[in-house]
Amino acid sequence: MQIAIINGPNLNLLGKRETYIYGKQDFASYFEQLKIQFQEIELSYFQSNSEGDLVSKIQEIGFTIDGIILNPAAYSHTSIAIRDAIAAIKAPVVEVHISNIYAREPFRTHSYISSVAVGVISGLGLKGYELAIESLLTK
Numbered sequence: 001m002q003i004a005i006i007n008g009p010n011l012n013l014l015g016k017r018e019t020y021i022y023g024k025q026d027f028a029s030y031f032e033q034l035k036i037q038f039q040e041i042e043l044s045y046f047q048s049n050s051e052g053d054l055v056s057k058i059q060e061i062g063f064t065i066d067g068i069i070l071n072p073a074a075y076s077h078t079s080i081a082i083r084d085a086i087a088a089i090k091a092p093v094v095e096v097h098i099s100n101i102y103a104r105e106p107f108r109t110h111s112y113i114s115s116v117a118v119g120v121i122s123g124l125g126l127k128g129y130e131l132a133i134e135s136l137l138t139k
């Protein structure tokens with residue numbers, strides 16, 4: 001089974017960025033933990049700060065991979081292009097947010113991605129990625 005984790009803009013700064021919201025762990029070290037925890041899965045990781053690169057990656061892998069875990073970050077609230085890319089592919093996409101987007105600023109409470117995702121996990125910290133993998137495993 002192949003699962004890809006895709007992170008959007010500014011998530012390369014996890015561990016340094018607003019740690020009171022997003023925590024102190026960087027994603028590279030968390031990804032190493034995930035690989036140990038889910039050795040039976042072929043896990044890959046991609047991060048980009050650019051909307052076009054995220055669309056291209058979703059198109060590139062979306063017809064062959066078994067599932068995608070996507071944290072579109074700020075593009076959740078703005079990107080019809082990422083929404084359309086998800087609608088176009090075959091792979092199920094689980095939307096993950098580290099923080100609870102419904103308990104923050106009003107502009108974060110709408111996600112263009114949620115209506116095309118199979119499910120949404122928001123506010124459970126990095127553990128959300130782990131739960132998203134488990135949900136794809138039991139699909």
Ligand code: DQA
Nearest residue numbers: 010071073074097098099108
């Ligand atoms: C985020 C929430 C978004 O509103 C924000 O722009 C992010 C991260 C989260 O994981 O909580 O960059 O997607």
